[in-house]
Amino acid sequence: MITCTGCSLLCDDIDVVIENHRIKEVRNACRRGAAKLKGCRNRLRPSIDQTPADIDTSIKRAALILKNARSPMLYGWSNSTCEAQSNGIKLAKKLNAIIDDTSSFCQGLLIEKVLKKKFRACSLDDVKNKADVLVYWGSDAQDSQPRHLSRFSYFPRGESRQRGYEEDRIAIAIDVRESNTAKICKGHFYRIPLKGDREFILSLTGALSGKVPKHDAKRILELADIMKKAEFGAIFVGIGLTYSIKDDVDILVALGDMLPNFHILPMVGHYNMRGFNEALFKETGFVNRVRFDSTAVHENKYAIVEALKQKSIDALLVTGSDPLSCLPGSMISYLASIPVICIDPCVTLTSKISKITIPSAVSGIESGGSAVRMDGKVIELSGIVENNYLADTEILSRIMEEL
Amino acid sequence: MPTVMELYKLLPKTNCKKCGESTCMAFAVALLSRKKKVSECTPIIEEMFKKDREKLESLLLPSSGAGETGMIVHTELCTGCSNCVVACPVDVANDPRGAGTGGAPTNDKVIFRVVDGKVVASNIKECRRFGKNRVLCYACIDPCPTGAIEFV
Amino acid sequence: MGIDVGKFLKSPEFEIAITTYRDIFQVEALEYDRFGEEYRKLSAVIIMSREDMKKMGIKTGDRVKLINDHGSIVVEARESKREEPGGIAFMVNSPWSSALVSDDTGGKGIPEFKNITARISLTKNDISSLENLIFNSGEVEKNER
Numbered sequence A: 001m002i003t004c005t006g007c008s009l010l011c012d013d014i015d016v017v018i019e020n021h022r023i024k025e026v027r028n029a030c031r032r033g034a035a036k037l038k039g040c041r042n043r044l045r046p047s048i049d050q051t052p053a054d055i056d057t058s059i060k061r062a063a064l065i066l067k068n069a070r071s072p073m074l075y076g077w078s079n080s081t082c083e084a085q086s087n088g089i090k091l092a093k094k095l096n097a098i099i100d101d102t103s104s105f106c107q108g109l110l111i112e113k114v115l116k117k118k119f120r121a122c123s124l125d126d127v128k129n130k131a132d133v134l135v136y137w138g139s140d141a142q143d144s145q146p147r148h149l150s151r152f153s154y155f156p157r158g159e160s161r162q163r164g165y166e167e168d169r170i171a172i173a174i175d176v177r178e179s180n181t182a183k184i185c186k187g188h189f190y191r192i193p194l195k196g197d198r199e200f201i202l203s204l205t206g207a208l209s210g211k212v213p214k215h216d217a218k219r220i221l222e223l224a225d226i227m228k229k230a231e232f233g234a235i236f237v238g239i240g241l242t243y244s245i246k247d248d249v250d251i252l253v254a255l256g257d258m259l260p261n262f263h264i265l266p267m268v269g270h271y272n273m274r275g276f277n278e279a280l281f282k283e284t285g286f287v288n289r290v291r292f293d294s295t296a297v298h299e300n301k302y303a304i305v306e307a308l309k310q311k312s313i314d315a316l317l318v319t320g321s322d323p324l325s326c327l328p329g330s331m332i333s334y335l336a337s338i339p340v341i342c343i344d345p346c347v348t349l350t351s352k353i354s355k356i357t358i359p360s361a362v363s364g365i366e367s368g369g370s371a372v373r374m375d376g377k378v379i380e381l382s383g384i385v386e387n388n389y390l391a392d393t394e395i396l397s398r399i400m401e402e403l
Numbered sequence B: 001m002p003t004v005m006e007l008y009k010l011l012p013k014t015n016c017k018k019c020g021e022s023t024c025m026a027f028a029v030a031l032l033s034r035k036k037k038v039s040e041c042t043p044i045i046e047e048m049f050k051k052d053r054e055k056l057e058s059l060l061l062p063s064s065g066a067g068e069t070g071m072i073v074h075t076e077l078c079t080g081c082s083n084c085v086v087a088c089p090v091d092v093a094n095d096p097r098g099a100g101t102g103g104a105p106t107n108d109k110v111i112f113r114v115v116d117g118k119v120v121a122s123n124i125k126e127c128r129r130f131g132k133n134r135v136l137c138y139a140c141i142d143p144c145p146t147g148a149i150e151f152v
Numbered sequence C: 001m002g003i004d005v006g007k008f009l010k011s012p013e014f015e016i017a018i019t020t021y022r023d024i025f026q027v028e029a030l031e032y033d034r035f036g037e038e039y040r041k042l043s044a045v046i047i048m049s050r051e052d053m054k055k056m057g058i059k060t061g062d063r064v065k066l067i068n069d070h071g072s073i074v075v076e077a078r079e080s081k082r083e084e085p086g087g088i089a090f091m092v093n094s095p096w097s098s099a100l101v102s103d104d105t106g107g108k109g110i111p112e113f114k115n116i117t118a119r120i121s122l123t124k125n126d127i128s129s130l131e132n133l134i135f136n137s138g139e140v141e142k143n144e145r
């Protein structure tokens, strides 16, 4: 049995058939997980200035670039093991570098609230055993965390939910789009306009305190009623909701406070984004966007997007992410103009413009370690496929030694 | 049952002969009569034909086991989410601690399991839609948002 | 580049609101080969409601140019298979949709990935290639300045 690193559910009930150092068949993982476990088609090779090099020289050159940079940034981390992440934080300290991760423009805002205990949280196992009302808000779990509904929320039988989902649970979707998750929620799908989340929260909090909403009164009152009567409720906050209320996250805290039986769980995509947030939080009190100097300083200008926009960094180490494939297109030209060091198992868009590339083992498959599930539970990763690649953890250690 | 033409349309139509037949049309006929397997067409294993391959495999499913009882799994639509595995009352009864509680099946008695990210049906005789106490069960169809399971 | 100016001028432009989403089949293609044909096919697409398409004279399979202050791309238009109220179009998260996302975040570091506005028009140009998006974005920007 191995752990899937396809998403932050870290399903640990996966069986695989291995042949010639490659996974040939995957059982029990979803389509997303099976693709991740079977691996990419193009493995990365070590290179300097886009010409092949040996890995030792690549590592030495990477260390040199970081050492000589005035303002280096270490970025990525959401597809790295906890061990690699803690090495990354060490490296950032040693270099007085900026460190940031993908949560910077994803769920970081909410994870911070969770770690600061601003939301009532619970584990996914609690959801399975107790929850009767499930609210997917701005989240299409079916496509992003495909086994969320079957393993933990809607479909499984749990300790106090023994009779099956039709009788025991209600699933609700609030979204701009009729997603696959919304389709499952059928009669309980609330379609909202783009950026309409804030207003919907206000109507809902109004309805919870007895005020009749201006729009769609009947359905919103009905929703408020279901939520009030819940024995154990969960709101799964997707990136759709987070983006929409990013300037006023406290409005969600206020909603949580009005619903004493509800728990708020941010939906995380990449398998170990939460691991990075927890590690940095423990070290500095911040979940991302930190610069180490004599102390750890947290500022928005240390966010990857701002740092690139303001052209304030002069070297970038990327691991466990492919920023070129997800950042706004207009940032690519600056990114391509500074020395980028890319550590990844696969050829990525970022590796194509990198000065140094260093191939790593696929974490969770070719190298082991641990990761933090979206609800905070630590899950062991198995390194089951034999290989000659260095683990990302080792690569970072070797860069540190070279400094 | 699919027609020869339906199968042919999904093949590469290059008459490359790698399958041992002289034309893709001949291979389609062989597929239909089950003398050949989809995997014997080596070009179709390549990524660019992936959707076609999955479509072909699901078209051919009806007479290969599961289909005897009318269930069709449209593999190309399946996301492997396991909703059906967990919701099927037969799976819950036969594997209460595994599939029934949302986990991977722990024995061979379940109807649904997920292989390579797509659902595969077996033990189809156990399905509540068949046998003498049959009921019109929708337990695997209802939780599937992509319409990957169908009874014909 | 071979832009057919005459054709381009003739096709009317419409304002369009776009939001992004995730599609498991596209994520699967990304894991397997982010430079592959399958990933491009599933990414370089805009999904629109039937009414919007009718209003704008766009049919499924047509190539459309999407342009705003941040970038410009060519993708394929497709009619939504779902019930849609209209007024909003959908693209999966990918370098194609990201080309249209502003890097101005008001200093807060979170771009508006899910809240894009652009102008849409029919085009005869080829669908933007990944290479185009990565390697030419800089040049295009420079030329414009």
Ligand code: SF4
Pocket (backbone or CB within 6 Å): A004, A005, A006, A007, A008, A009, A010, A011, A028, A029, A030, A031, A032, A033, A034, A145, A146, A147, A148
């Ligand atoms: S739900 Fe996530 S962790 Fe589970 S099998 Fe799918 S991709 Fe892997």
